[in-house]
Amino acid sequence: MGAIDQSVNQLQSADNEDITLFRDMLLRCLEKEVIPHYDQWEKDGWMPKEAWLMLGAAGMLGPDMPEEFGAAGAPFEVALMILEETCRLNLHSLSTALNVHANIVMPYINNLGTAEQKAQWLPRMVTGEVVGSIGMTEPGAGSDLAGMRTNAVRDGDEWVINGSKTFITNGLHCGLIVLAAKTDTTKGAKGISLFLVDSSLPGFKKGKGIKKMGQHSNDTAELFFDNLRVPANALLGEENKGFIYLMQELPRERLGLGSQAIGACEGAMAITADYVKQRKAFGSTVAQFQNTRFKMAELRAQLELAKSYLKQCEARFKVGAMTTEEASILKLTSTELQVKLTHECLQLFGGYGYTEEYPISRFFTDARVQTIYAGTSEIMKEMIARGELGR
Numbered sequence: 001m002g003a004i005d006q007s008v009n010q011l012q013s014a015d016n017e018d019i020t021l022f023r024d025m026l027l028r029c030l031e032k033e034v035i036p037h038y039d040q041w042e043k044d045g046w047m048p049k050e051a052w053l054m055l056g057a058a059g060m061l062g063p064d065m066p067e068e069f070g071a072a073g074a075p076f077e078v079a080l081m082i083l084e085e086t087c088r089l090n091l092h093s094l095s096t097a098l099n100v101h102a103n104i105v106m107p108y109i110n111n112l113g114t115a116e117q118k119a120q121w122l123p124r125m126v127t128g129e130v131v132g133s134i135g136m137t138e139p140g141a142g143s144d145l146a147g148m149r150t151n152a153v154r155d156g157d158e159w160v161i162n163g164s165k166t167f168i169t170n171g172l173h174c175g176l177i178v179l180a181a182k183t184d185t186t187k188g189a190k191g192i193s194l195f196l197v198d199s200s201l202p203g204f205k206k207g208k209g210i211k212k213m214g215q216h217s218n219d220t221a222e223l224f225f226d227n228l229r230v231p232a233n234a235l236l237g238e239e240n241k242g243f244i245y246l247m248q249e250l251p252r253e254r255l256g257l258g259s260q261a262i263g264a265c266e267g268a269m270a271i272t273a274d275y276v277k278q279r280k281a282f283g284s285t286v287a288q289f290q291n292t293r294f295k296m297a298e299l300r301a302q303l304e305l306a307k308s309y310l311k312q313c314e315a316r317f318k319v320g321a322m323t324t325e326e327a328s329i330l331k332l333t334s335t336e337l338q339v340k341l342t343h344e345c346l347q348l349f350g351g352y353g354y355t356e357e358y359p360i361s362r363f364f365t366d367a368r369v370q371t372i373y374a375g376t377s378e379i380m381k382e383m384i385a386r387g388e389l390g391r
Contacts, residue, residue, distance in 0.1 A: 022063060022078045026085055029058040038091060041217035042362075045209065047097065049131075049173065056128030061098070062106040069122040076252075077314060079103050080259040087263030088270075090359050092366035093218035095260050100169045101125065103256040104249070105132030108178050109196070112237040112245055117196060121176055130175035135165040135197075135223060136246070145180070145243060146188040150225065152181040152195060159183075159195065159235070161203075161228040167373070171221025172209055174199050179225075180242050192242035195234050203228030214365035247324060251317050254327040257374055258310045261334035261367075265303050265341045268363040272296070272345040275360075279350075292348060299341050306334050325387035332380035335370035342367045 033054050041047050055061055063078045065071035072078075079102060086095035102125075109121055124130040141147035150163025161181055168177070177197045184191030197204065207222035237245050273296065276286040286292050313330050316322040342364040346353035353360050371377045 018074050019078055019081050022059075022072075022074060023081055023085060025058065026060060026082055029055070029060065030086070030089060030091070033058075034091065034094065035089070038094070038217070042093065043216075045211070045216045046219060047094065047173075047217045049128075051094075052128035052131055052173070054128070055098075056126060060102075061128055062102045062122070062126050065106055065110060065122055065126060069118065070126045071122075076318065080255060080314065083256050084259040084263035084266075087260045088267040090264075090267055090362055090366075092260070092264060092362075093215040095263070096215055096218045097131075097170055097173075099253075099256045099260065100134060101132045104253050105134055105176070105178050107252055108134070108194070108236065108245070108249060111249070112194070113196070114233070116233065117236070121196065125176070131170050131173040133168050133170040133174035133177045135168055135177045135179040137165060137167045139164065139166050139222075145192060145246070148180065148182055148192060150179070150181045151185065152183050152193060154183075154232075155229075157232050158229045159232065161195070161197070161225045161230065163225050165223045167210065168221055168223050169218060169373075171223055172206055172219040174206075177223065178236060180246070183242075184240055187240065189243040191240055192246075193239050194236040194242040194245055195230055196236050197225075197228070197230055197234065201228055201230065212369070214362070214368055250324055251313075251322045251327040253374060254331040255310075255313060255317060255322075257370065258306075258313065258330045258334040261338040261370055262303070262307055262310055264338050264363060264367060265299075265306070268342050268345045268360060269296070269299060269303065271359060271363075272348055275358075276348055286348065295344055295348065299344060302337055303341065306337050310334065323387070325384055328375070328380040328383040328387075331375060332377055332384065335367075336377060338367045338370050 034051065059072055060082055063072045063074040063082070064076040065073070067073040083095050083099050083103065086098065106122065106125055109118060121130060125132055136145065138148060138150060140149065150161065150165065152159045152161045161179070163181065175198070177199060179195045179197045180192050181195060182191050183193040199206070203226045205224040205226065207224060210220045210222070212220060276292050279286045309330060313322055313326055316326065342360070346360050346364045349358055349360050352358045355361060
């Protein structure tokens with residue numbers, strides 16, 4: 001057994017006391033402060049800023065960030081647990097917002113930022129005062145980062161940014177965006193840099209919220225940059241290394257998506273099992289039909305395999321051994337399973353599953369985007385193929 005495998009095995013058997021403690025705190029917080037209001041947020045298409053401040057006060061924003069910034073310094077698995085539990089409880093809009101803010105943007109700053117950048121942003125992100133978003137996708141460039149048109153030009157001690165982004169999670173709430181922009185238009189993806197952009201600066205404009213088929217209370221918006229000037233020290237990391245940084249951070253981002261998928265699958269399975277054991281047809285419960293039993297057995301078997309791979313990836317990530325290919329496999333398999341599982345579970349509800357009254361419908365509609373954002377399933381297959389076969 002190699003050194004990496006030994007480390008992975010040690011981590012897999014580590015004490016879960018921190019995770020259990022945070023889970024209990026999270027569930028109490030959600031039960032009291034979120035679940036009673038969540039349906040109304042979904043109807044309004046908006047999660048109020050007070051919710052961010054409440055989650056910050058409860059220690060649920062970036063719990064694995066260093067203690068010097070006001071966080072708990074907890075294991076990174078705690079952040080993944082928060083995403084999994086919120087999806088299990090059918091709070092996918094909230095989970096996606098948290099994934100971007102605390103599982104993507106905050107680690108970017110912590111891993112790449114200067115001491116001054118960390119001190120400027122992380123404490124206020126821990127409290128929820130500042131909401132974070134990440135700006136990569138553009139109207140004409142999604143997974144193809146080389147097609148990015150947003151650009152940043154150096155002008156003395158400032159950078160001048162022009163362009164636009166779309167489908168930006170937390171776009172309306174954001175006080176800070178990690179923005180990808182071309183700083184060398186001759187180098188394609190290798191000419192991209194990252195910037196920490198304060199949304200209050202002149203030239204930063206937020207468009208209207210984008211209405212979606214699911215995840216309604218998670219605000220998604222277009223953002224526009226018109227001669228936006230940021231100081232030279234807003235550059236995150238080194239110039240023209242943005243694409244490298246994006247690739248470096250992909251494993252954690254996709255661990256978050258995998259955790260969301262697993263949580264949603266568990267939640268959908270649980271309410272479906274309860275329903276089919278109560279619903280009667282032709283003189284017996286739906287749970288007694290062989291089709292139902294075989295469907296649920298098949299889904300459980302596939303879900304347990306997906307959970308095992310997620311745990312393996314978590315352990316490998318923690319020792320710095322998780323590859324981009326593994327991250328792509330995780331994202332592809334877990335999110336495709338989520339879409340399939342919620343589809344099959346909704347079918348077992350019959351006509352009731354098609355109504356908003358039954359929560360399985362939200363599990364179904366909220367799942368659909370999981371195979372699209374943060375890299376489509378087709379792009380995941382291409383990434384996996386490159387690792388297996390080369391370009």
